[in-house]
Amino acid sequence: MSSPVVAVHGIWNRRRAAPEAAAVALASKWSLSLAAGYRAAGLTTAPPSVAGTYYAHLLNDGAQGAVPDLDRLTPDEQRWAWSWIEALGAPDEAAQGPVTYPLRQGLDWVARRHRRSAEIVGRLMSAFLREVYVYMTRPGVRERCRDIVMEAIVGSGARIVVAHSLGSVVTYEALCANPGHDVDLLVTVGSPLALPGVVFEGLVPEPRDGRGARPAGVARWVNIADPGDLVAVPARLGDRFPVDRHDEAHLGAVDFHTLDGYLSCGLTAAAIAPYA
Incomplete structure (x- = not known):
């Protein structure tokens, strides 16, 4: 068997x-x-x-239920999002973090670079970040x-x-x-x-x-x-x-x-x- x-x-x-x-x-x-x-x-x-x-x-706690929304990410989740965007190879001008640019600018770069829709990338990013955050904290x-x-x-x-x-x-x-x-x-x-x-x-x-x-x-x-x-x-x-x-x-x-x-x-x- x-x-x-x-x-x-x-x-x-x-x-x-x-x-x-x-x-x-x-x-x-x-x-x-x-x-x-x-x-x-x-x-x-x-x-x-x-x-x-x-x-x-x-x-x-919202991580896997409702439709995810980047605008509802916590400050810690936003910092993780920028770390992720940088790991994906974002150039300096796109990876300055939320102080200089809104998070969606980095997301748009990821979507263009990887030929995905910004909506799909945003849903993936917010769902992943929230679930990982709950698990790890x-x-x-x-x-x-x-x-x-x-x-x-x-x-x-x-x-x-x-x-x-x-x-x-x-x-x-x-x-x-x-x-x-x-x-x-x-x-x-x-x-x-x-x-x-x-x-x-x-x-x-x-x-x-x-x-x-x-x-x-x-x-x-x-x-x-x-x-x-x-x-x-x-x-x-x-x-x-x-x-x-x-x-x-x-x-x-x-x-x-x-x-x-x-x-x-x-x-x-x-x-x-x-x-x-």
Whole structure:
């Protein structure tokens, strides 16, 4: 019997259902995406089952519910937004911060540079910043999110974990906090773990000498990022973390930051198949 895969969601996954039902619904959807990834990779074996996780309800203070609005970001969130814009490569004249220019000027630069609509970029930025802010500034929420991920991994018996977006941060910290639990394969997709000024410096455990630790129980770590993914910045985690392999995916304009897009990618399936 193949090992199941635990998939950990990122931003924009708030559901009206109870947490247990939401996890099951997400797992069902992700199973279809992983099957598509197996086909894309030319694999003839059946894909492993997918066990879902769900923690978005813990971030529900406006972070994942209502339509996000850049104008409602807190001062701390605005500072994080400018750090993000600078990490995306904004030139000096576009990255002077909210004192000199309104935040939307930096957002417009990002939208033009990456050929996305300003509305989509704004929604992505505000949703991500709010969810990350809640996670990283509320110790009780942070601990419970990590517990949910570990409960899914341990309860399912999975030896493979695919963690997306903010979920890669939650999973990384959960595995670091449980060094006695072994995982054969960790696949981070669309990960912001190395995002300076927003995520990297606030990780637990704290990075040392500009490098993040490797979760002790992880045997192999693969990172996959679309170069157009605005959350996976910088895309190559190997510059900051001891990953074993980095792959560059090309998901297209629609799925550039969705877990379904990454699971449907043949690169993700190819990484998973030898361990399933």
